[in-house]
Amino acid sequence: MINRTRGIWTLTKRGAAQVATENATFQIVSQADDNRKIVEEITHREAQNMLIEIAQTLGFEAQMEFDFYDVVWRTSAKSQRLSHVFEVQHRGNIDSAFAKLKKAHDAQRSKVFLVLSSERDTNRALRSISDEKNGAFHELSEVLTILSFAQIRQIHKSLTSIKDFLPVLLEK
Numbered sequence: 001m002i003n004r005t006r007g008i009w010t011l012t013k014r015g016a017a018q019v020a021t022e023n024a025t026f027q028i029v030s031q032a033d034d035n036r037k038i039v040e041e042i043t044h045r046e047a048q049n050m051l052i053e054i055a056q057t058l059g060f061e062a063q064m065e066f067d068f069y070d071v072v073w074r075t076s077a078k079s080q081r082l083s084h085v086f087e088v089q090h091r092g093n094i095d096s097a098f099a100k101l102k103k104a105h106d107a108q109r110s111k112v113f114l115v116l117s118s119e120r121d122t123n124r125a126l127r128s129i130s131d132e133k134n135g136a137f138h139e140l141s142e143v144l145t146i147l148s149f150a151q152i153r154q155i156h157k158s159l160t161s162i163k164d165f166l167p168v169l170l171e172k
C-alpha cells in the first residue's frame with residue numbers, strides 16, 4: 001500500500017488502485033518525488049553554501065569550515081564569539097557532530113544546529129539526545145535544533161526571495 005524509502009513515504013501501485021476503488025473525495029498530491037529530489041540533489045557543500053547565504057541575508061557574518069565546524073555565524077566581523085554553529089551531516093558520524101556541537105555550546109553558549117539529509121538520521125539523532133537515554137549528549141536535547149536539508153532549502157528559498165526588502169524592514 002505504502003512504501004518508505006530513505007525516510008520518504010510513497011504510495012505503491014497497489015495502494016493507488018485501492019484508493020481509486022474507494023472513491024476517495026480527496027486528491028493525492030505526490031510530493032514524495034519532489035522531496036526525494038531535494039534530498040538527493042543537495043550535497044554537503046551546497047547545504048553549507050545555503051547556510052552562508054541565509055546568514056548574510058539575516059545580517060550575520062558567516063564562515064565555512066571554521067576550525068572544525070562546518071558553518072559558523074557571528075553577529076559582526078569583529079565578534080570573537082560564534083553565535084551560531086552548524087554541523088551538516090550528509091552521510092557522516094552523528095556522534096562526531098554531537099561532540100563538536102557540545103563543545104561549541106559549552107565553550108561559548110553558541111546556538112547549535114545539526115543539519116541532516118534524511119528522516120532516518122533525524123530519528124537516530126533524536127534518540128541519541130533523548131533525556132531518557134542519559135547518554136553522553138543528552139544535555140544537547142535542550143539546546144540543539146535539528147534541521148533537514150529540505151528545511152534548509154525552504155528557508156534559503158524564502159529568504160532569498162525577500163532579501164532586498166529585509167534590510168529596509170530590519171533597519172534600526
